[in-house]
Amino acid sequence: MSLIPQALAAAGSIGVPQPTGMKITDIGVLISRIISLAFIVAGILTFAFLVMGGVEWLTSGGDKGKTENARNRITAAV
Numbered sequence: 001m002s003l004i005p006q007a008l009a010a011a012g013s014i015g016v017p018q019p020t021g022m023k024i025t026d027i028g029v030l031i032s033r034i035i036s037l038a039f040i041v042a043g044i045l046t047f048a049f050l051v052m053g054g055v056e057w058l059t060s061g062g063d064k065g066k067t068e069n070a071r072n073r074i075t076a077a078v
Contacts, residue, residue: 046077046078049073049074049076049077050074050077050078052073053070053071053073053074053077054070054074056069056070056073057070057071057074
């Protein structure tokens, strides 16, 4: 028998060292942070598309094609 498993068992739990500054200790926390980041990015993109559609609508100058394109962009953002 080897003494290494006994020495490690006596030392307590065996862990993998983490890089400095990494505070994620569980896969659930990692998934939660990824989902939170995805929602933030989606919100920013939605707002950007709404603003772009609004600006396009305002600058369409009554052109039916540009107005329809702006309306479609706003609808797609929502």
